[in-house]
Amino acid sequence: MADMAAKGESPEILFWVGCAGSFDERYKRVTRAFVKILQAVDIKFAVLGPEETCTGDPARRAGNEFLFQMQAMSNIQVLNGYNIKKIVTACPHCFNTIKNEYPELGGAYEVIHHSTFLQQLIQEGKIKVEGGSFKGKKITYHDSCYLGRANNIYEAPRSVLEALDADLVEMKRCRTTGLCCGAGGAQMFKEPEKGEKDINIERAEEALATGASTIAVACPFCMTMLSDGVKGKDRENDVKVKDLAELIAESQGLQ
DSSP states (O other): OOOHTTTOOOOEEEEEEEHHHOOOHHHHHHHHHOOOOOHHHHHHOOOOGGGGOOOOOHHHHHTTTOOOOOOOOHHHHHHHHHHHEEEEEHHHHHHHIIIIIIIGTOOOEEEEEHHHHHHHHHHHSSSEEEEEEEEOOOOOOOTTTTTTTTTTOOOHHHHHHTTTTEEEESSOOOOOOOOOOOOOGGGGSSSOOOOOOOOHHHOOOOOOOHSSSSEEOOOOHHHHHHHHHHHHHTTTTTOEEHHHHHHHHHHHHHO
């Protein structure tokens, strides 16, 4: 973004990469897949690079309001300094925080989750999806809490999967009654409390019960938790956990 601003240019969208998309080895592949899609459809985008810091979501969820406001104000200062209007992110936690919690601190932007953005690109005909390798394959989709219940986004990810011509099979608990992967509310960063079963194991069992060979997710936390759950059931060889961006990139031969 700094380079673009120095040339007096502005992007169509700012791609907010997020902590997982920047540092988590597995989720970096999602970042790369999404960027390849943006490049393939000629969308002029920018990233903040080293100027991007955590949105503050984990701090606020864990109860550290002071740290959240410090992180948020720092980001808002940078975004407003570049006069950013439109932000796309692959992380529902970043999406929810920037969209719903930044406005009260002076940061009002059009914020779009990448599932909705991919849906728009498909509807506009910019991405032409041939079923190909996914035709007839069973895929189940896990609803992220911050995408589904918090922001009522249920159809966008499903319409992206339907465009792949795959056989979309739903888990018993889905949409408004979807089960959390177990990582929300800053639980990602601590060991679970004692109980009969970890939530991610319970959710992985529900996903595996559908008989799907791919579990589609749209959130880095969900990806980590469900991947661990699938490994816990010794099914990582025949069942893959993939992000929507990766599936679309694969269908376009961009991987």
